[in-house]
Amino acid sequence: KSQSLDDDGEAVAEKLGVRLTSPDRIVYPGQGITKSQIVAYYEDVAEAMLPHITGRPLSLVRCPQGRTKQCFFQKHDTGGFPEQLRSGSVVEKDGEKQDYFYVEDLAGLVAGTQMNVLEWHVWGSHFDDIEKPDRLVFDIDPDEGLDFSAIVSAAFDIRDRLKDLGLVSFPMVSGGKGIHVIVPLRPKAEWPEAKAFCKGLAQTLADEEPQRYTASLSKAQRKGRVFIDYLRNERGSTAICPFSVRSREGAPVAVPVGWDELPKVSAANGFSLAAAIERSKNEAWPNYFKLKQALTAEMAVT
Numbered sequence: 001k002s003q004s005l006d007d008d009g010e011a012v013a014e015k016l017g018v019r020l021t022s023p024d025r026i027v028y029p030g031q032g033i034t035k036s037q038i039v040a041y042y043e044d045v046a047e048a049m050l051p052h053i054t055g056r057p058l059s060l061v062r063c064p065q066g067r068t069k070q071c072f073f074q075k076h077d078t079g080g081f082p083e084q085l086r087s088g089s090v091v092e093k094d095g096e097k098q099d100y101f102y103v104e105d106l107a108g109l110v111a112g113t114q115m116n117v118l119e120w121h122v123w124g125s126h127f128d129d130i131e132k133p134d135r136l137v138f139d140i141d142p143d144e145g146l147d148f149s150a151i152v153s154a155a156f157d158i159r160d161r162l163k164d165l166g167l168v169s170f171p172m173v174s175g176g177k178g179i180h181v182i183v184p185l186r187p188k189a190e191w192p193e194a195k196a197f198c199k200g201l202a203q204t205l206a207d208e209e210p211q212r213y214t215a216s217l218s219k220a221q222r223k224g225r226v227f228i229d230y231l232r233n234e235r236g237s238t239a240i241c242p243f244s245v246r247s248r249e250g251a252p253v254a255v256p257v258g259w260d261e262l263p264k265v266s267a268a269n270g271f272s273l274a275a276a277i278e279r280s281k282n283e284a285w286p287n288y289f290k291l292k293q294a295l296t297a298e299m300a301v302t
């Protein structure tokens with residue numbers, strides 16, 4: 001068991017009315033991190049994380065036998081989950097209703113952990129205004145072997161381009177290989193407009209610096225380049241939630257950082273649970289929830 005982490009998850013869960021089974025089961029074998037310690041982690045970051053996750057449809061990565069065994073994405077509530085992990089219906093494009101998970105509080109995160117959720121992925125819109133994104137994500141995906149500094153440069157280039165258009169953005173290390181540049185929005189434009197905007201911005205960067213960037217999903221196009229993945233910005237697409245743990249080697253966390261901090265960050269997967277808790281104590285994204293910016297037709301990049 002990891003000695004450096006709180007281990008009171010069972011008591012935390014009980015207080016919230018969630019029964020935590022096998023609290024001492026190790027879910028990250030490399031680090032010896034237990035289910036109970038994951039619960040304790042979410043209690044510690046809840047204040048910073050919850051504003052980013054509540055009210056949004058989710059996609060979950062579940063690893064019933066721990067990180068190193070089979071994991072799977074689960075979008076829909078198939079039953080058997082504690083009630084604190086809620087579900088709400090979304091009308092799909094074909095008119096059919098589907099149930100999606102959501103959480104409203106720490107109890108929801110604990111209930112998910114009980115069900116072996118190791119990653120929390122969020123939609124870019126809320127249930128109450130589902131057709132209008134209130135966050136955009138530029139997901140920077142480097143080709144293998146690229147230096148992290150190339151990813152950091154890409155993040156700054158995206159930030160500058162957005163700033164020219166009047167949009168403030170915020171960086172997050174994904175806990176995997178890349179950085180996400182996130183733009184909080186007032187929900188005004190609908191999904192197709194948001195996607196077109198993001199595609200236009202990614203394509204412009206790729207056109208201007210084809211040796212550095214590609215806006216194409218094709219792996220062949222990525223050779224030695226950074227893929228600016230704008231495809232997170234579609235109705236139903238998700239991105240990893242700030243402060244979610246990742247089901248990757250090392251038990252890394254997706255962590256918001258400041259633009260001033262980013263040049264000093266050396267990897268996307270450098271935040272351990274303990275480091276993420278520490279980082280969560282100081283707001284990395286001041287004003288994130290206060291900005292009143294929206295996409296306008298004049299911003300469209302063509």
Ligand code: ATP
Pocket residue numbers: 059073121122139140141174175176177178179229232237238239240268
């Ligand atoms: P990295 O920095 O390593 O790229 P990432 O979280 O950005 O980490 P990506 O592979 O770029 O990982 O995926 C971006 C997002 O796409 C994921 O965070 C997830 O929300 C979504 N995604 C990826 N694969 C699936 C899948 N099989 N089912 C549902 N959503 C997925």
Ligand code: MN
Pocket residue numbers: 139140141174178229
């Ligand atoms: Mn990515």
Ligand code: MN
Pocket residue numbers: 139141229
């Ligand atoms: Mn991607």
